[in-house]
Amino acid sequence: MDDLPKTVIMIKDLAVLSGVSVPTLNRLKRLGKLPHHKIGSRVVLTPSDVQAFFKQCEVNSKEEE
Helix, strand or coil: CCCCCCCCEEHHHHHHHHCCCHHHHHHHHHCCCCCCEEECCEEEECHHHHHHHHHHHCCCHHHHC
């Protein structure tokens, strides 16, 4: 049980923290781009889910040019 996350993040909390709208996060979740977990009907994210998502979204400065 040591591998259980100590913190979970709800979609609405990630929206507030990231400035990305809830509908956009839900769309990314449905497309399989935002790692998440379901507990009953609730969708939760772990800090490692959020880190993996932002790592995936990272843009190389040369790509922006």
